[in-house]
Amino acid sequence: MTTGTRVLVATDFSAGAGEALRRAFAIAGRRGAGVTVVHVVPRGLDARLTATAEEALGRLARDAPVPTDAALVTGPVGPGVAAEAERRRADLVVVGAHGAHWLRDVFLGSTAELVAEVSPVPVLLVKGFTGADYAAVLVAVDASVRSFRAARLGVALTRAPRYALLHAVTVLGENLLRLNGADDHAVDRLRRGQLAVARSEVERFAGELAPAPAEVLVEPGRPEEVVSALAARRGADLVVVGVERGAGLRHALIGSVSRHAMRGAPCDVLVVPVD
Numbered sequence: 001m002t003t004g005t006r007v008l009v010a011t012d013f014s015a016g017a018g019e020a021l022r023r024a025f026a027i028a029g030r031r032g033a034g035v036t037v038v039h040v041v042p043r044g045l046d047a048r049l050t051a052t053a054e055e056a057l058g059r060l061a062r063d064a065p066v067p068t069d070a071a072l073v074t075g076p077v078g079p080g081v082a083a084e085a086e087r088r089r090a091d092l093v094v095v096g097a098h099g100a101h102w103l104r105d106v107f108l109g110s111t112a113e114l115v116a117e118v119s120p121v122p123v124l125l126v127k128g129f130t131g132a133d134y135a136a137v138l139v140a141v142d143a144s145v146r147s148f149r150a151a152r153l154g155v156a157l158t159r160a161p162r163y164a165l166l167h168a169v170t171v172l173g174e175n176l177l178r179l180n181g182a183d184d185h186a187v188d189r190l191r192r193g194q195l196a197v198a199r200s201e202v203e204r205f206a207g208e209l210a211p212a213p214a215e216v217l218v219e220p221g222r223p224e225e226v227v228s229a230l231a232a233r234r235g236a237d238l239v240v241v242g243v244e245r246g247a248g249l250r251h252a253l254i255g256s257v258s259r260h261a262m263r264g265a266p267c268d269v270l271v272v273p274v275d
Contacts, residue, residue, distance in 0.1 A: 008036045008090035010081045010115065013056055016096035020126040021060065023268075024094040027124075028066045030133070035068040036088050037061060040080040078114030086120050092157070093119050097127040097262075112262055116243060116271040122157060125262050125269040134238040134268070137163035139213070140227045140257060141202065141242070148205045150242025150272040155209060158238065158270065165213035167202045168226035169195055191220055223257045228264035240270045 009024035011017040021037070028035045037060050039053050050072070057070035071088070073080040085093050095112050116123040137160040141147040155163060171191045199218040206216050219226050231239050243258045261269050 006034050006036060006088055006090040007031075007092045007094060008038060008081070008085045008088055009094040010038050010040070010077075011057075011060070011096075012039065013053075014096070016126075018096070019128055020094045020096035023124070023126045023129070025065050025068075026132075027092070027094070033066075035064060035066055036071055036084070036090065037064075037068060038071045038073055038081060038084050040073045040075065040077045043074055045074075076114075078118050081115045082118040082120060091121050093121060093123045095123060095125055097125055113259055116258065116262070116273070119271075119273060122153065122270055122272045125271070127266070127268050129237055129268045131237060134158055134160050135162070136235055136237045137240065138166055138227070138231050138234065138236040138238070139163050139240040140166045140168070140223070140261070141205070142167065142223065142257075143198065143201050143205075146244060146274045147242050148208070150274045151240065152209060153274070154240035154242070154270055154272045155211070157272070158240065160238070162214040163240075164215040164217055164234070165202065165206050165209070166217045166219065166227065166230060167198060168219050168221050168223035169198045170222055171195075171220050195220060224260035227257060227261050228266070231261075231265045231267055236265070236267045238268045238270060239265045240272065242272050242274050244274060 007024045007028045009020050011021060024035055027033070037057055039057055041050055041053055054072055057072060061068045061070040071084050073084055081093060081095075093115060095115055097112065112123065112125045116125075137158055139151050139154055141151050151165070171194050195218050199216065202218060203216055206213055217230070219230060221229075227239060227241065230236075239261050241258045241261050258271050262271065
């Protein structure tokens with residue numbers, strides 16, 4: 001990750017949160033940055049439990065390998081973490097993917113989604129990557145200017161030596177052709193035509209990124225499915241996706257892709273907010 005001043009990492013003291021802490025400390029150490037460890041408690045929590053959380057946070061800060069302070073926040077998790085990131089002027093928020101009570105069953109990713117939805121800065125979801133730094137990075141984009149703005153910020157933040165730019169295309173008219181009796185050759189011709197148009201547009205945008213991507217991948221399929229599947233197939237360490245700030249992860253298309261990547265990608269995910 002590139003040079004910065006502060007990394008904020010959210011913890012619930014679980015094993016998953018421990019992975020996020022280790023990643024946050026590693027990133028901060030390489031960047032010469034400080035770390036803030038934040039724990040969010042619900043309003044009305046028993047005073048003894050609050051005191052226990054404060055003590056645990058203090059120990060984490062004292063034992064950290066980089067300059068670290070701690071913050072105990074009361075209220076909803078997502079807004080609480082986001083507000084603390086803004087107050088501390090953090091430029092990256094790190095959260096774990098396997099918290100004790102944050103992420104369970106069909107709600108996998110829910111707390112990370114809530115943080116990413118309102119965070120003013122990029123959110124790194126840690127799923128257990130143990131390498132020194134990310135090497136196999138997949139940056140997902142659509143054809144919008146906002147999406148490439150997110151890609152530019154993500155590339156600058158990760159500073160990976162090589163990354164692949166991915167654009168998934170939902171082929172329009174394919175099902176109608178099949179319903180009308182078209183053979184595979186006709187469907188393939190339609191698909192290739194739409195992919196060629198999309199590639200031209202994506203490559204034009206890609207030319208404005210620095211450093212340039214090592215590869216430009218244009219794949220047919222629903223973006224929210226293609227991103228995670230391709231990350232698994234290529235053995236990615238990190239997926240970078242954008243989210244439109246304020247639109248809501250559950251409603252915006254780019255948010256839908258972000259949400260699916262956070263849930264389904266087998267690697268760490270960096271969600272970059274853009275206006």
